[in-house]
Amino acid sequence: MAGAEGFVESDNAEAIITRIEHKTRKIESLLKQFKPVEALKTALEGTYAMTSDERCKSAHWIVVHRAIMAIKDVDGMLSSLDPEYYDILMKYLYRGLATGDRPTCDQCLRIHEKLTERAGHGCILRFLTDTVNTV
C-alpha cells in the first residue's frame, strides 16, 4: 500500500517539476517585460499542489525567490496583489528569512513589514499554525 502511494507520489512529483519549469520560463519572460507583479502572481499560483516531496518544494522556492528578488516597488506590488495570495507569500517570506543570505533577508524583511501592515497578525499566525502545508 505504501509502495503504491510512493509510486503515485513520484509520478506526481515529475509532473509538478515539469509544471515548475514551464512557470520559470513564463516568469523569466514576464520579468524581461518589467512586470514583476505578474511574475510574482504566476510564481505563487499553483504552489498549493502541495506534495511533501522536498525537490518540488525547493523548485517552487527557487521560482518564488527569483520573483521576490525582482520586486522594486513593494507598496505597489502589494496593492495589486490579490489578498488570497497574502498567506502563501508570508510562508515564502519566512522561508527567505531562514536562508540567512543578506540580499534575500533584506528584501524579505522589507516586504514582511509592509505585508504585516496590510494583512495583519492573522497572516503570521496562519503561517505558524499550518504544520501541514509547509513550504
Place this chain on the structure above:
Amino acid sequence: MGSTLRLYLTCIRNTLDAAMCLQNFPCQEVERHNKPEVELKTSPELLLNPVLICRNEAEKCLIETSINSLRISLKVKQADELENILTKKFLRFLSMRAEAFQVLRRKPVQGYDISFLITNYHCEEMQKQKLIDFIVQFMEDIDKEISELKMSVNTRGRLVATEFLKQFI
C-alpha cells in the same frame, strides 16, 4: 545599516505579537504536572512551526512557540575575536542571574548566544506588550553594550601600554 536593524526588529516584534498566544495547559503525560511544552517537545500537536529570522549571515533569531510557552533564541553579531569573548562573557554574566530576569533561560539553545523562555504564567503576571518591548529593547541594547565594552577595553589597553612603555623612553 540602521534601516535593516529597524526592519529586523519590526519583523521580530510582529512575529512575537502573533506567536505570544499562551494559555495554561497541564501536562498530558504525567498527572498534576505542568511543563513548558516548547522545552520538552513530546507532543507535536502542541507545537507551532518554529520561525528563523536572519538579518544576515551572523545575526539570527529563532522563535519556537507551543501552547503554553515560547522560546526566543538570539545570535548576536560578533565581528572579531574580541567581540566574541566579550559577548560570551557578558551574556554568561546575564544568564547566571536568570532568576532576576524571570524570562531568561539559564543556558542558551545550542548554536545561539542567549535564550528567553516565556510561559503562560509570565503572560498572566506581566503585560504581553511590555514583554515584547523588553525583548526588542534588549536586542537593541546588547549591540550598544558590546560596542561600549569593546571601546573601554581598547582605551584601557592603550592607557596601560602607554604608561608601561614610558619607562623605556
